[in-house]
Amino acid sequence: MGSRLTEEQTAFAAAVRDFAKRECGTREQRDALTDGGREAHSPELYRRLADLGWLGVCLPEEYGGSGGGTADACLFLEETSYGMVPCGGFVTTVITAKAYERFGSERQRREVLSGVARGDVLAVAMSEPGAGSDVRALRCRARQERDGTWVIDGQKTWISNAHCAESILLVARTGQDKHGGLTMFHLPAGTPGVEIRGIETMRGREVNDVHLTDVRLPADSVVGDVDGGWKQLMAGLNHERLFLAANMLGLARRAFDDTVAYIREREQFGRPVGSFQALRHRVADLATEIECTRLLVREVALDCDAYPEKLFPREASMAKLKATELAKRVTLEGMQMMGGYGYTTEFDMERHLRAAVVSTVYGGTSEIQRDVIGKTFGL
Numbered sequence: 001m002g003s004r005l006t007e008e009q010t011a012f013a014a015a016v017r018d019f020a021k022r023e024c025g026t027r028e029q030r031d032a033l034t035d036g037g038r039e040a041h042s043p044e045l046y047r048r049l050a051d052l053g054w055l056g057v058c059l060p061e062e063y064g065g066s067g068g069g070t071a072d073a074c075l076f077l078e079e080t081s082y083g084m085v086p087c088g089g090f091v092t093t094v095i096t097a098k099a100y101e102r103f104g105s106e107r108q109r110r111e112v113l114s115g116v117a118r119g120d121v122l123a124v125a126m127s128e129p130g131a132g133s134d135v136r137a138l139r140c141r142a143r144q145e146r147d148g149t150w151v152i153d154g155q156k157t158w159i160s161n162a163h164c165a166e167s168i169l170l171v172a173r174t175g176q177d178k179h180g181g182l183t184m185f186h187l188p189a190g191t192p193g194v195e196i197r198g199i200e201t202m203r204g205r206e207v208n209d210v211h212l213t214d215v216r217l218p219a220d221s222v223v224g225d226v227d228g229g230w231k232q233l234m235a236g237l238n239h240e241r242l243f244l245a246a247n248m249l250g251l252a253r254r255a256f257d258d259t260v261a262y263i264r265e266r267e268q269f270g271r272p273v274g275s276f277q278a279l280r281h282r283v284a285d286l287a288t289e290i291e292c293t294r295l296l297v298r299e300v301a302l303d304c305d306a307y308p309e310k311l312f313p314r315e316a317s318m319a320k321l322k323a324t325e326l327a328k329r330v331t332l333e334g335m336q337m338m339g340g341y342g343y344t345t346e347f348d349m350e351r352h353l354r355a356a357v358v359s360t361v362y363g364g365t366s367e368i369q370r371d372v373i374g375k376t377f378g379l
Helices: 007-024 027-034 043-051 070-082 089-103 106-118 229-265 277-306 313-343 349-360 366-375
Strands: 122-125 141-144 150-156 167-173 182-188 194-201 204-217
Touching: 007 027, 007 043, 007 070, 043 089, 070 089, 070 229, 070 277, 089 106, 089 122, 089 167, 089 182, 089 229, 141 167, 150 167, 182 204, 182 229, 229 277, 229 313, 229 349, 277 313, 313 349, 313 366
Parallel strands: 122 167
Antiparallel strands: 141 150, 150 204, 167 182, 194 204
């Protein structure tokens, strides 16, 4: 299947680029929207994206979406990342929305997915202090009382966008089986017993600790099947990894373009530094890698739309591995080619670097992705 965009997708990408240039095309605009770069998500700008109908890009029309597919969502993520649009909440939202769309009850789908189209942010809480890559080690526990109420106690950590989410998709242990004893729950914001504490990171505030103490949820808060959370999580990994890949592809493209623009103008020894062979060859290699990654991400996205019943574990992990490692490489190379100026806050390269380096950790580390790929070959 080819990776060329349709006319509609080309127009959509152009519209997103125009929005980015108009609303956050300057450093001053972005600083005003993000508290000087400390916040990855601007609720004000996010509502404007919702008004344009873009946040429901891959949601069914019956829930206020546009009826698009995975490829459309990836295109939106790539272009907003390239345009440095502070809508960090969309990444976790589109990942979480897919779980509700596939496994949620009709009431949950109508409530949550319609909210997403209107601008609600979603988060997913899975990782814990002692359980990151090893999901089987989750200890946050949910027990059901005689009246059907679920009581949840435990702690989650590294939860992206929990502080600005309207609801959290919580994964808790409901049984003894390491795989079969996990269940997903719909946890609305403001539920008593939930405490969210921000974690300061290199990039500012975007992740959180979530403490749950005697949290009570009604019986119909279960998303999907009781003890069926593991299979449900596995079914959504292709979309999660692909969406993260598209996001980092956009960042890699932006860091590359920023680098090229700088080395065209910066002069040393009487000529632009970009005219030196050492830098030209670096640029050539990075440009080739970006184009290869773009083709990979779009091809996998198109296959996900064409064959929705398939999981594509190998291909999705390849896309995530390739795009995140590339984003890290491009930003590091960009900083090197820009010299000391790449390290200053006057330019965006240091922001690009802070966003890129963590991408090889979240959503499954690069080591985990390589392990998944290797296992698909029977190793």
